[in-house]
Amino acid sequence: MSIEESPPRDFHAYIKDRLKSMEASGLLWKPRTLEGPSTVWTKVQGRKVLVLSSNNYLSLSTHPRLIEAARDAIREYGVGSGSVRAIAGTMKLHLELEEKLSEYKRKEASIVFPSGFMANSGSIPALVGQGDLIVSDELNHGSIIDGVRLARAERMIFPHKNVEKLRQLLEENSPKYNRILIITDGVFSMDGDIAPVPELNRVAKKYGALLYVDDAHGDGVLGESGRGVINHFKLEGEDIIEMGTFSKAYGVVGGYISATEDIVAYLKNTARTYLLTGSTPPPVAAACKAALEVCEEEPQLIESLWKNTRYFKDALRKLGFNIGQSETPITPIMVGDNERANKMAEEMFNKGILVLPIVYPMVAQGTARIRTQVNARHTEEDLDLAVGAFESVAKKLDVI
Numbered sequence: 001m002s003i004e005e006s007p008p009r010d011f012h013a014y015i016k017d018r019l020k021s022m023e024a025s026g027l028l029w030k031p032r033t034l035e036g037p038s039t040v041w042t043k044v045q046g047r048k049v050l051v052l053s054s055n056n057y058l059s060l061s062t063h064p065r066l067i068e069a070a071r072d073a074i075r076e077y078g079v080g081s082g083s084v085r086a087i088a089g090t091m092k093l094h095l096e097l098e099e100k101l102s103e104y105k106r107k108e109a110s111i112v113f114p115s116g117f118m119a120n121s122g123s124i125p126a127l128v129g130q131g132d133l134i135v136s137d138e139l140n141h142g143s144i145i146d147g148v149r150l151a152r153a154e155r156m157i158f159p160h161k162n163v164e165k166l167r168q169l170l171e172e173n174s175p176k177y178n179r180i181l182i183i184t185d186g187v188f189s190m191d192g193d194i195a196p197v198p199e200l201n202r203v204a205k206k207y208g209a210l211l212y213v214d215d216a217h218g219d220g221v222l223g224e225s226g227r228g229v230i231n232h233f234k235l236e237g238e239d240i241i242e243m244g245t246f247s248k249a250y251g252v253v254g255g256y257i258s259a260t261e262d263i264v265a266y267l268k269n270t271a272r273t274y275l276l277t278g279s280t281p282p283p284v285a286a287a288c289k290a291a292l293e294v295c296e297e298e299p300q301l302i303e304s305l306w307k308n309t310r311y312f313k314d315a316l317r318k319l320g321f322n323i324g325q326s327e328t329p330i331t332p333i334m335v336g337d338n339e340r341a342n343k344m345a346e347e348m349f350n351k352g353i354l355v356l357p358i359v360y361p362m363v364a365q366g367t368a369r370i371r372t373q374v375n376a377r378h379t380e381e382d383l384d385l386a387v388g389a390f391e392s393v394a395k396k397l398d399v400i
């Protein structure tokens with residue numbers, strides 16, 4: 001039955017129909033199930049596979065320090081917090097995490113959310129409203145897009161990393177609005193390129209706007225001890241709102257905003273994804289804090305991530321792959337059309353390597369790719385194995 005034939009209010013027929021057409025267009029997710037931890041080698045469908053598609057850049061999710069911190073927290077506090085942060089769900093562990101984070105980020109204050117998605121979707125509408133303006137990079141993450149949609153402010157999009165276009169937008173429009181928030185990803189998740197944060201900040205200051213940087217893929221990866229993109233550009237001390245996540249390089253889960261004391265106090269009283277949701281479970285809060293400590297105490301992990309990044313990119317480049325504009329451990333292998341990207345990921349899996357095809361509508365038509373992410377714990381042999389597999393699959397599929 002097609003959509004047209006379904007009685008207009010037959011809910012279940014409509015959903016069945018949508019599922020069918022998504023399946024037919026190859027748009028349904030078919031995630032592989034991990035039968036072990038998120039480590040560089042894990043078990044999927046009963047066999048050992050090499051993972052090149054995890055955000056767990058430093059393999060902190062299985063780091064003994066984090067596991068021990070989580071265990072201790074469970075013994076002392078249990079597995080749940082019992083409430084939202086604002087009522088009876090603020091535990092000492094939450095405050096310790098926020099304090100540690102502020103110290104690590106060298107910011108006045110921090111607020112922790114259950115996830116990065118919630119940090120964005122709750123903070124943006126809390127910070128700006130009617131009469132205000134949000135200006136957002138066209139390739140910003142979906143959680144920013146949703147946060148922007150929930151805000152009552154006007155919104156404008158600037159072309160990817162185009163500081164001059166942003167300047168023009170503000171030159172023409174800034175007098176019409178009260179407050180202005182400029183939002184960008186620090187590292188863009190599909191291409192691995194880095195936002196021009198110093199230039200964006202200069203434009204923000206010129207027009208009295210505030211810059212908000214989502215550093216999900218820069219945390220634990222860029223800057224001294226993985227302090228992120230703001231540290232990387234030596235912009236600490238600038239009036240910039242830093243948002244990030246514990247679900248990627250920090251290896252756990254959770255989101256945060258680090259900013260001025262006033263902004264954080266304001267968010268703790270206005271962000272609905274903070275006020276109206278159960279707070280971070282004790283083992284998670286404890287493990288997140290341990291992750292920051294490990295980043296400070298084991299810089300060799302981050303060095304190893306970058307060494308692997310250079311090694312892997314060089315090898316792919318030598319083979320003639322188009323690996324885009326990445327400046328980070330995210331390396332896209334450009335393939336072109338959706339079908340070829342799907343086929344390539346499938347063939348890689350048959351060779352025991354887990355990589356993800358990124359296809360339309362996640363990226364523009366014709367720019368389908370395999371997104372790879374190296375890990376601090378990959379060995380040179382692991383990376384050689386992956387490169388060899390990419391070479392033979394790509395030759396077979398006419399990618400190189």
Ligand SMILES: *Cc1c(COP(=O)(O)O)cnc(C)c1O
Nearest residue numbers: 115116117141189216245247254
């Ligand atoms: C992953 C990601 C998020 C969401 O973070 P979670 O903590 O996983 O919810 C937000 N922004 C960007 C840029 C991301 O890559």
